[in-house]
Amino acid sequence: MRAELWQEQRLKLSLTKELTQAIELLQYSAVELQSFLYEQSLDNPFLEIRDYRLKRSYRDSSDKEKQRWIENISTHSETLSLHLIAQLPALSLSEREERVVRYMIASLDEDGYLRVEIEEIAARLAISKQEAEKALQIIQSLEPAGVGARSLQECLYLQLKRLPHRDELAEQIVQHHFSLFVEKAWKTLAKQLDIDIASLQRVWDLIRTLEPRPGIHYTKEMPHFIVPDLIIERSDEGDWRIFCNDDVHPELAWNRAYEQKISGYRDGQVQSFIKDKYRQFLWLTKSLEQRKQTLLNIMHVIVDKQKQCLEAGFAALKPLTMREVAEELGIHESTVSRAVKNKYVQTPFGTVELRRFFSNAVSSVYADDDAASSVKVKMFIKQLIEQENKQRPLSDQKIADLLHERYGVAVSRRTVAKYREQLHIPSSAKRKQYVGK
Structure with missing residues (x-):
C-alpha cells in the first residue's frame, strides 16, 4: 500500500513538473525558447536539434564568435522571467518548491504583478494554500524589489521594506492608510496620525521615487533583434x-x-x-x-x-x-x-x-460603423489630456463629453477613468498644476 501511495505521489509531482514546464514553454518568447532548447541539449545528451540556424551558426563559428553570441543572448534577451529564474539556484530550494515558484513566475504579468489568485494556483498544482503563499514570498524576496505584488499598494510596501534606511511612517501609511493617502485626503490623514502636512509631503516624495511597475524595465528591453514566431x-x-x-x-x-x-x-x-x-x-x-x-x-x-x-x-x-x-x-x-x-x-x-x-470594443454613435477600437479611444483620451489647460484639467466626464462631440464615440465616465488609468495618467485633481508651480 505504501509503495502504491509513493508511486501516486511521485506521478503527481512529475505531472506538476511537466505542467509547469509546458506552461513556461508556451509563453517563452522566440529568443527565450532558443536559449531554453540550447540548455536542454546540454542537459540531455540524446537530444539533437535539427534545422536550427542559430544553433548551427553557433556550432560553426570561431571561439570568439561563440563568446559574442552567448554575450548577445545574455545582454539582449533577458526578460523578467529569466532574471528571476537565474536567482533561484542561490536559494537552495527543494525540487517541489522550485516547481511551484517557477509556475508563479510564469504567471506574472509584464509589469511583474501576480494577477492570479493564490487559491487558483494551489488548486491547479494540487498543493496547499500555505505552499503557494510560501512560494509567493520567495518571489517577493527576489530582485527587482516589488515583483510578485498583487496590487500597487503591496508593490510599494515591498519596496519600502527593502530600503537601506527604513521609513516607518511611509510603511505605516502605505500599509494601513493607502486610500486616503493616494486620494490626497491629507488633512484627514494628518489628523488621524497626529502629524503635519509636511511629513505627508515627505512620504509622498519618497514614494514617487519607487517603481510602480517593477517588471517594466525588462519588458522594454526585449531583444534588439526580433525573431518572429x-x-x-x-x-x-x-x-x-x-x-x-x-x-x-x-x-x-x-x-x-x-x-x-x-x-x-x-x-x-x-x-x-x-x-x-x-x-x-x-x-x-x-x-x-x-x-x-x-x-x-x-x-x-x-x-x-x-x-x-x-x-x-x-x-x-x-x-x-x-x-x-x-x-x-x-x-x-x-x-x-x-x-x-x-x-x-x-x-x-x-x-x-x-x-x-487584440483590442476591446467601444460602442460608436454611428449605427453603420463597427464598434470603435479601445486603442483609438485611448489615443483620443491621451490627445485631449495633452492639450488641456494644466491649471484646469479635464474631468473624466468632460473627456467623455468631448469624445462624443469630436469623435462620435459614446463612452461612460467610468470607461474614460478605466482607460486613463491603463494609460497611467492620474486623475484631474492630481494633474492640476498651481500658478508658479
Whole structure:
C-alpha cells in the first residue's frame, strides 16, 4: 500500500513538473525558447536539434564568435522571467518548491504583478494554500524589489521594506492608510496620525521615487533583434497564409547511436538514466508541437477577424478580445494570454507584437460603423489630456463629453477613468498644476 501511495505521489509531482514546464514553454518568447532548447541539449545528451540556424551558426563559428553570441543572448534577451529564474539556484530550494515558484513566475504579468489568485494556483498544482503563499514570498524576496505584488499598494510596501534606511511612517501609511493617502485626503490623514502636512509631503516624495511597475524595465528591453514566431503572407490568389517560423520551432531528434553505445552497460542506473531522458525528450517534442499548434490556431482566428487590419494597417483594427479567441478555440483565456505573451508575427507591413491584434470594443454613435477600437479611444483620451489647460484639467466626464462631440464615440465616465488609468495618467485633481508651480 505504501509503495502504491509513493508511486501516486511521485506521478503527481512529475505531472506538476511537466505542467509547469509546458506552461513556461508556451509563453517563452522566440529568443527565450532558443536559449531554453540550447540548455536542454546540454542537459540531455540524446537530444539533437535539427534545422536550427542559430544553433548551427553557433556550432560553426570561431571561439570568439561563440563568446559574442552567448554575450548577445545574455545582454539582449533577458526578460523578467529569466532574471528571476537565474536567482533561484542561490536559494537552495527543494525540487517541489522550485516547481511551484517557477509556475508563479510564469504567471506574472509584464509589469511583474501576480494577477492570479493564490487559491487558483494551489488548486491547479494540487498543493496547499500555505505552499503557494510560501512560494509567493520567495518571489517577493527576489530582485527587482516589488515583483510578485498583487496590487500597487503591496508593490510599494515591498519596496519600502527593502530600503537601506527604513521609513516607518511611509510603511505605516502605505500599509494601513493607502486610500486616503493616494486620494490626497491629507488633512484627514494628518489628523488621524497626529502629524503635519509636511511629513505627508515627505512620504509622498519618497514614494514617487519607487517603481510602480517593477517588471517594466525588462519588458522594454526585449531583444534588439526580433525573431518572429509566425509569418503571414498573401498568396497570388489573395488568400492569407500562416506559417510557423522553423528557426523558432526546430525539429528534435533522439540520438539512437549514443543510446546504443551506452545501452550495453547493464547497470540499473544507466538504464534508468536513459528512460528518464527519453521521457524528457517525448515531453519536449509534444510540448513544442502543442506550442506551435496553439499559436497557429490563435493566428488563424486573428486573421479571420482582422483581415481589414492586415490590408490597411492598425488604423483598421477591429475589436477582438482574448476571451473571444479562447471561446472560438475551446480553450481557457489564460492559455491565449500566455501564448500571445512576447510573441511576434511577420506581416506584409512589418514585424509586430501579436498582442497588437487584440483590442476591446467601444460602442460608436454611428449605427453603420463597427464598434470603435479601445486603442483609438485611448489615443483620443491621451490627445485631449495633452492639450488641456494644466491649471484646469479635464474631468473624466468632460473627456467623455468631448469624445462624443469630436469623435462620435459614446463612452461612460467610468470607461474614460478605466482607460486613463491603463494609460497611467492620474486623475484631474492630481494633474492640476498651481500658478508658479
